[in-house]
Amino acid sequence: MSLLPTQPDSSGAFGDFGGRYVPETIIAALDQLEQEWNASRSDDQFQLELAALLKDYVGRSTPITFCPNLTSDIGGAAIWLKREDLAHTGAHKINNTIAQALLAIRMGKKRIIAETGAGQHGVATATACARFGLECEVYMGAEDVRRQALNVFRMKLMGAKVHVVEDGSRTLKDATNAAMRDWMGSVEHTHYIIGSVVGPHPFPAMVRDFQSVIGRETISQSLETIGKLPDCVVACVGGGSNAAGIFHPFLEHPEVELIGIEAGGRGEGEGDHAATMSHGAPGVLHGSRSYVLQDSDGQTSTVHSCSAGLDYPGVGPEHAAWHVSGQVTYRSVTDEAALKAFCQLSEREGIMPALETSHALAAAVELAAGRSSDEVLMVNLSGRGDKDVTEAQRLLEDHDMLPGS
Numbered sequence: 001m002s003l004l005p006t007q008p009d010s011s012g013a014f015g016d017f018g019g020r021y022v023p024e025t026i027i028a029a030l031d032q033l034e035q036e037w038n039a040s041r042s043d044d045q046f047q048l049e050l051a052a053l054l055k056d057y058v059g060r061s062t063p064i065t066f067c068p069n070l071t072s073d074i075g076g077a078a079i080w081l082k083r084e085d086l087a088h089t090g091a092h093k094i095n096n097t098i099a100q101a102l103l104a105i106r107m108g109k110k111r112i113i114a115e116t117g118a119g120q121h122g123v124a125t126a127t128a129c130a131r132f133g134l135e136c137e138v139y140m141g142a143e144d145v146r147r148q149a150l151n152v153f154r155m156k157l158m159g160a161k162v163h164v165v166e167d168g169s170r171t172l173k174d175a176t177n178a179a180m181r182d183w184m185g186s187v188e189h190t191h192y193i194i195g196s197v198v199g200p201h202p203f204p205a206m207v208r209d210f211q212s213v214i215g216r217e218t219i220s221q222s223l224e225t226i227g228k229l230p231d232c233v234v235a236c237v238g239g240g241s242n243a244a245g246i247f248h249p250f251l252e253h254p255e256v257e258l259i260g261i262e263a264g265g266r267g268e269g270e271g272d273h274a275a276t277m278s279h280g281a282p283g284v285l286h287g288s289r290s291y292v293l294q295d296s297d298g299q300t301s302t303v304h305s306c307s308a309g310l311d312y313p314g315v316g317p318e319h320a321a322w323h324v325s326g327q328v329t330y331r332s333v334t335d336e337a338a339l340k341a342f343c344q345l346s347e348r349e350g351i352m353p354a355l356e357t358s359h360a361l362a363a364a365v366e367l368a369a370g371r372s373s374d375e376v377l378m379v380n381l382s383g384r385g386d387k388d389v390t391e392a393q394r395l396l397e398d399h400d401m402l403p404g405s
C-alpha cells in the first residue's frame, strides 16, 4: 500500500489523477485562488475568523451519536454516527461554502456562482452569500428542481437567483457545465464555489481541506467518548466531499478501514447507477482527470440514483488515487437498499437521514452484521432527510414499502 502525498503536486495531481483540464481563460483565476488559499492557511486572522464562524454560525462541533436500537437489532459491531445533519442548513456542505466565501471576499469578488444537485450545496452557498452580502446565482438541473422543490424555495428566500438547466439529463453534470460556462465569461469579478472535491486544481484539495474538520472532530470525539478510534469509517460518495472530509485525517491511522459507498441505483446497466469506481474508467470531466462513467465511445454516461446528490458520473480525483492505492475501498448500494435504511434509521433511532446518507447507512448495517460487538463502525451522517421526504414518500409507494401500511 503506497502512501500518497496529502497535497497534490505542483501541477495539482494526485498520482495519475487531478490536474487542470480547462480553457486558458480561467487559468489565472485558478492561480489566484490557489495563492489565496495557500496564504489563508498560514494566516491567523483568517483561521480565527473561519473557526469562529464554524462554531457560532454553523454550530460546530457536531456530535457523534451511538445507535443503541440499530446496534441491538443487528447484533454485531456498534454503529455510531457523525452528525453533519446537525450543522446549519442540515448537511456538511456549509463547511466548504463559508470558507470559500471568505476567500472570495479576500479576492475582492462580490458575485458568487454555484452548481447544485440535491440543492444542498445551493442552499449552503446562498446561506454564506446572505451572511456576507454577496450576490449569488445557482445553476440546477430541471430534474433536480422537480425532486428538490423545497431547496429551490430556500435558495430564493435567502436572495439567490436559481437558473433552471434544461440541457442533457437535466441533473448535476449539466448544472456544472452551465456554471463553468458562466465562469468563463465572468471570471474577473465572480468566484465559482464548487460544492465537492471535484473540478480543476486547487478545488479538490481545497474543498477536502475545508471538509477535513469532520474527520478531525471524529478522531478526537471517538477517543474521548468511545475510548478508541472506530475500526471502520463509512461515508457516501457523490463527488466525494463528505467522504474525503471524514477519511483524510484517518489516513494517518492505517489500521482504520475506510469505505466509500456509491449509488448503485436500479441495477448495473449503463445509465442505471452512478457507481463511478465500480463501473467507470479514467477520463477527464469538469476540469480534472479521475474515474468517469463513460459509454463505449468515451462519452460521459447518463446516471441514475434515487438521491440527487449522488447522481453524478464523476468522482473526486483524490478518491481515484485512494482507490488505486487501496487506502479506501469503494462499494455500491442500490436505491432499494438505501430506501430501506432511510426508513430503518428513522423508525429505530428517530433520525431521518438524507437519501444520499442512507446509502452509507445501508452498507454500515450490512457490515456491522458480520463483525464482532467489540468493533465500532462510524457512519458519516452527511445530511438530514427533511429535504427528501416528498420524494421518499413517492419512491416508497412505488416500491410498496410505505411504513405503517
Ligand SMILES: *Cc1c(COP(=O)(O)O)cnc(C)c1O
Pocket: 091, 092, 093, 118, 120, 121, 195, 196, 197, 236, 237, 238, 239, 240, 241, 242, 243, 309, 310, 354, 356, 357, 382, 383, 384
Ligand atoms: C451533496 C451531498 C452528498 C454528496 O456529495 P459529496 O461531495 O459526495 O459529499 C452527500 N450527502 C448529502 C447530505 C449531500 O447534501
